[in-house]
Amino acid sequence: MNSIYDKLTGLDLAIVVAYLVILLVIGYIASFTHKKKGETLFLANKSLNWYNIGFNMWGTNVGPSSLLAFASIGYATGIVAGNFEWYAYVFLLLLAMVFAPRYIASGVTTMPEYMGKRYGDSTQNILAWYALIKILVSWLSLGLFSGGVLVRQILGIPMWQSVMVLVLFAGIFTFAGGLKAIAKVNVFQMILLIAVSLTLSYIGLQKAGGIQALISKVPSNFWNLVRPADDTSYPWPAMLLGYPVAAVAFFCTDQAMVQSVLGAKNLEQGQLGVNFIGWLKVLALPLFILPGIVCAVLFPQLESSDLAYMTMVTNLFPPGMNGLVICVLIAVLVGTIGSSLNALSAVFTNDIYVKKVNPAADTQRQIKVGRITIAVGCVFAVLMAVAIDNIKGQNLFNIFQAVLGFLAPSLSVVFLLSVFWKRTTKKAVNGILSYGSAFSLLVGILYLWIMPADEYPQWPHFLLLSFYIFAVLLVTAIIISLLDRNPQTKSAEETVLPVTTKRVKILFAVLGIAILALYIIFNGH
Secondary structure, X not given: OOHHHHHOOHHHHHHHHHHHHHXXXXXXXXXXXXXXXXXXXOOHHHOEOHHHHHHHHHHHHOOHHHHHHHHHHHHHHOHHHHHHHHOHHHHHHHHHHHHHHHHHHHOOOOHHHHHHHHHOHHHHHHHHHHHHHHHHHHHHHHHHHHHHHHHHHHHOOOHHHHHHHHHHHHHHHHHHHHHHHHHHHHHHHHHHHHHHHHHHHHHHHHHHOOHHHHHHHOOHHHHOOOEOOOOOOOEHHHHHHHHHHHHHHHHHHOHHHHHHHHOEOOHHHHHHHHHHHHHHHHOHHHHHHHHHHHHHHHOOOOOOHHHHHHHHHHHHOOOOHHXXXXXXXXXXXXXHHHHHHHHHHHHHXXXXXXXXXXXXXXXXXXXXXXXXXXXXXXXXXXXXXXXXXXXXXXXHHHHHHHHHHOOHHHHHHHHHHHHHOOOXXXXXXXXXXXXXXXXXXXXXXXXXXXXXXXXOOOOOOHHHHHHHHHHHHHHHHHHHHHHOOOOOOOOOOOOOOOOOOHHHHHHHHHHHHHHHHHHHHOOOO
């Protein structure tokens, strides 16, 4: 029934135990040694180097569902999922060159605090509650649920036990050391992820007869990044126009992603960290997508493409390696859930507790409130994950993911206009965050439940629909700003922005050339 569990040997179990001990030691050193006076949990006392930032952002980004999803898409359609990683370059560049200098110059801890400095308390308040709900539902509950599904598959234990183990382990690091502990642990974990995933791809390629044999055994369109406009899964107009809406919200405005950059020693280290995650994303093909394509050759009769990753692991890895795979799954879960818990505690403590409840709270009090928030977040996430599992299982997970996709347009509109158009008013920002989000969610409910897309083919592609909502909200925000008779544009003037160094510009140019080369190479078929 549980093929990985059935194959586990004493060596596998010893590797898992050793791995957990190493993690706890790294976490302890990061949490309790070299602590500075006045240090909080939230931004690692602005001590993060570029590699901490890059690995931590990547660890936050690569959840267990990513491992399974990329292999699944690789199995069914080839390398088209590479777009989600390589097209991200544009938005990582936007974060590094446009948003990061403003965030760091403003000296903020959270995204709501940044917008509050621009437009006042009401904006900060709306965005804080919006961010809390988004972190609790999208990051914590769904991340934990997908991890619980995996652990249940491997060990055959009930969902509530799976998620309890995961959330306790991730919670320990966040509770004790906050962002600093998570970032330090993630460096070790992501190196392990790269090593295990490359080994899986290498063994699979050998079994398939090498690269040339693999190319000859799969359809030629498996190697195309850009699909025709009439492609049902990933048409190029939907990728080109729709993906940026979610990507701006995810990479440039999401607390769980951006907090690593806010915790940088300085702007250059933050920008180099963002550049580094861009290089790590180049590895998506050999690490995550290739195992799925190889699986299509070695095991073409799978019931579902979702089984591709686990099929490769259970059939190709020798004793000892299965233990390492379990370590990798723990790694991606601790990375995602730990960062989410830290983001949750940062937003609640800074934007709600200190701002509204106790403005005089000292550092110790803030740490205590942050830890209580982490504990409550853990309990909520476990209850939500078990509830999701009891209602509909995996289908509901997919529905939740799609609903969250409808929340991206309002965030993207508000942050892009705030940075690129000084005439944007407080009324427009608050209106889009509240009424715009409600409109977007209403369209999502129509699309998913009332008039589901599989019964009403008149609906455009999901990604295109996201773009159309974005366009409507963007035009609405501009009109509201222009018609506002008492425009409140900025409560506080921005300070002088720090300068981007030549080294950062060169590295982003080189990364851009590498991404362009990949698109040229993988569209010559």
